[in-house]
Amino acid sequence: MTGRVRIELDQIYTKGVITEQRYTEDFCFVDPILRIQGRAAFAQNLRLLTSVFDIEHVLHSINPGDGTEEIVTRWTFSAKVKAIPWQQKLIFTGRSYYAISGAGQLQSQRDVWDAVLDNDFLSVEGVQHIMKMALSPMQTPNLDTPKYQVLKKMSDYEVRKYCQYVTAEIPMPSGSGPASGSGFNDLAGYIFGSNKEQQKMEMTTPVLTTAGQTSKSGKMAFVMEERMGIDSLPMPTDSRMQLMTEGNKVVAALSFSGLPLDNEVIEAERRLRGALLVDGLLPEDGYTLARYNDPFTLPILRRNEVLINLKDFELE
Structure with missing residues (x-):
């Protein structure tokens, strides 16, 4: 199952589409600022996300969770508005907890961010974290600079x-x-x-x-x-x-x-x-x-x- 999840994550942020048969119809996604109920709504949100933002998703690890029907991933996710090149990049790191149905489909996804203590929907900390990044006035010149990967935000x-x-x-x-x-x-x-x-x-x-x-x-x-x-x-x-x-x-x-x-x-x-x-x-x-x-x-x-x-x- 971990292999199928890895393949799915490799494509959803580049193509902006999901493989429908890998999700239950009532698939639920939740993170500190979003809650999406239903496979169709999740697919629609993903299409909107990838049409507005340049997205990079780095999968650091994928492992079975504590339960027999759970998978846990660790990742770095960054997004930048395509039409506003000077806007600050939004960077998140954390874990995703996937529940697997008896038929081997993804039933739910719960994302936990490293940057906040309250990861329940709707987290005030989560909203403040996004606003802090989006409204940061600091500018980086368009010059050569050392490359790095953010491991924890x-x-x-x-x-x-x-x-x-x-x-x-x-x-x-x-x-x-x-x-x-x-x-x-x-x-x-x-x-x-x-x-x-x-x-x-x-x-x-x-x-x-x-x-x-x-x-x-x-x-x-x-x-x-x-x-x-x-x-x-x-x-x-x-x-x-x-x-x-x-x-x-x-x-x-x-x-x-x-x-x-x-x-x-x-x-x-x-x-x-x-x-x-x-x-x-x-x-x-x-x-x-x-x-x-x-x-x-x-x-x-x-x-x-x-x-x-x-x-x-x-x-x-």
Whole structure:
């Protein structure tokens, strides 16, 4: 049965149709904001959903549930309105609990989101979660940026698995704050042609800053263009600058807008670390500030993030 459910999930969000014989006529779907009764109504809602939104559904796992007639899936679901390209992407993660009829058909689906505690229909938390994402003013420039998959979307932070990417980094003076701009001009010079090959490259996002600590200096890093591997990058003329391969790691990210002053960054790091510990996740020491926007972007529209690496994360 799990194989049939996997096949069904592979097609419904790409084709926008269901395989009717796999569902009972009285199939019921419920999540924190929707309740749909009947196979025909579920199919109609799915057609509407896929006609309005660009949808991505990633199935992380599918397993039998506690009962003999239950299947449980874990997934990441994202949606973005097709006609409004600048709108924020809505991201949900969680589990689906499928009840199976005696004839082997899907009888019901109950979705539980990671971001809310009250998953009953109609959840005030669920509505607030959607409004918070949809009305977020933060903007991400249309530039190359490291790719990642959201594994868990919580109310205040995300857990992400980053793909591999390359950076150019330069040390910052010992004791530099996380919002320091030290090193920016050197890195900008490198990508705009101040390198041994005098090769110009495109600007990317975000700018990454690791604050200086007592025992070592911090660093600032620019992400390199996705098309360029570490072996194809021009050599820096500045001996302090290094080309590094990053990624392939699981990171917790807390986003906030405004001007990322040192005290605001430190407070965001404390909030994120505290939330991780409450949720039973193991944060590593240190953190990174990611700044996505140029200095001319209004503070309210800026996207900033505090990133903390996680130890031994497993998606349960």
